[in-house]
Amino acid sequence: MGPVEALERIAFLLERVQEPTYRVKAFRTAAAVVGALPEDDVRRRAANGSLTELKGLGPKTARVVEEAVGGAVPGYLARLEEEAGGPLTEGGEALRAALRGDCHLHSDWSDGGSPIDEMARTARALGHEWAVLTDHSPRLTIARGLSPERLRAQLDVVAEVNEELGDGFRLLTGIECDILADGSLDQEAELLERLDVVVASVHSKLRMDAESMTRRMVSAVASPLVDVLGHCTGRLSAGKKRPESEFDAAMVFAACARFGTAVEINSRPERLDPPRRLVRQALEAGVLFAVDSDAHAPGQLDWQVYGCARAEECGVPAERIVTTWTAGRLLEWTRPK
Numbered sequence: 420m421g422p423v424e425a426l427e428r429i430a431f432l433l434e435r436v437q438e439p440t441y442r443v444k445a446f447r448t449a450a451a452v453v454g455a456l457p458e459d460d461v462r463r464r465a466a467n468g469s470l471t472e473l474k475g476l477g478p479k480t481a482r483v484v485e486e487a488v489g490g491a492v493p494g495y496l497a498r499l500e501e502e503a504g505g506p507l508t509e510g511g512e513a514l515r516a517a518l519r520g521d522c523h524l525h526s527d528w529s530d531g532g533s534p535i536d537e538m539a540r541t542a543r544a545l546g547h548e549w550a551v552l553t554d555h556s557p558r559l560t561i562a563r564g565l566s567p568e569r570l571r572a573q574l575d576v577v578a579e580v581n582e583e584l585g586d587g588f589r590l591l592t593g594i595e596c597d598i599l600a601d602g603s604l605d606q607e608a609e610l611l612e613r614l615d616v617v618v619a620s621v622h623s624k625l626r627m628d629a630e631s632m633t634r635r636m637v638s639a640v641a642s643p644l645v646d647v648l649g650h651c652t653g654r655l656s657a658g659k660k661r662p663e664s665e666f667d668a669a670m671v672f673a674a675c676a677r678f679g680t681a682v683e684i685n686s687r688p689e690r691l692d693p694p695r696r697l698v699r700q701a702l703e704a705g706v707l708f709a710v711d712s713d714a715h716a717p718g719q720l721d722w723q724v725y726g727c728a729r730a731e732e733c734g735v736p737a738e739r740i741v742t743t744w745t746a747g748r749l750l751e752w753t754r755p756k
């Protein structure tokens with residue numbers, strides 16, 4: 420294992436077990452600095468102890484590089500593999516093994532922490548055949564939502580990433596599009612139509628009355644441009660807590676079933692949205708599901724197992740989950756209906 424790989428693996432494991440960003444950042448920064456240097460330079464500095472002279476490397480990260488250059492598994496990494504490399508949860512393994520992709524993840528183009536190619540490479544390393552890049556839409560300014568121009572530019576970057584990655588994995592284009600208060604979508608229709616996958620989510624005015632919220636969600640999921648309804652209740656059960664939005668779930672899920680829009684099972688530990696009773700209700704209503712990571716960092720891509728555990732618990736069959744499908748089948752389904 421090379422020094423960059425070791426540093427990236429450490430960052431991945433820390434993110435996976437929800438360590439705070441500042442702890443992870445040192446390793447991601449060090450990986451970028453070391454990765455940009457010629458190999459002999461890294462070796463020379465590791466030998467003469469001058470790695471810490473580099474901006475972005477401290478004693479801890481320099482030690483990891485020195486040990487990796489020396490051909491050993493760095494001690495810090497070995498300890499972390501023990502502590503943070505085991506199963507994240509009980510259950511969900513069988514369904515996780517059946518997944519081929521992930522419909523919801525963010526890059527540093529919006530509020531994610533890592534570049535597009537790193538998210539894609541990590542999704543591939545986790546065994547996926549495809550993943551959808553879904554950065555935020557313009558109105559979500561707090562999350563640096565993408566203007567139409569930036570989203571157009573991102574499409575070119577995704578094409579380049581796919582060229583670099585070659586066969587065996589495909590990064591699909593997409594968006595997490597805000598569902599505006601009136602139920603309309605926060606991006607140009609022409610652009611939404613071009614994207615492979617559109618996840619639509621409510622991020623604002625989460626406390627509106629149930630009737631308005633129901634109308635808002637139904638108009639969004641009925642749109643032929645929308646493929647997945649993201650984290651439908653908006654609840655947060657950890658950190659800054661937030662109750663579920665109020666809406667007529669029977670009506671929203673009936674619309675999802677009728678218009679072929681999948682209901683997301685969001686795997687983020689603080690979301691785990693929808694709650695079990697609504698997953699069961701959606702299942703009864705005959706909807707499709709997408710088990711998504713909603714990852715904002717590479718290590719969070721591994722959180723899908725939480726959503727898998729929930730889906731298994733609620734008896735959702737694998738064939739009803741679009742993230743178990745091949746990219747070909749997925750794209751056939753998302754093509755404007």
Ligand SMILES: [Zn+2]
Nearest residue numbers: 595620649650
């Ligand atoms: Zn969201």
Ligand SMILES: [Zn+2]
Nearest residue numbers: 523525595713
């Ligand atoms: Zn998201």
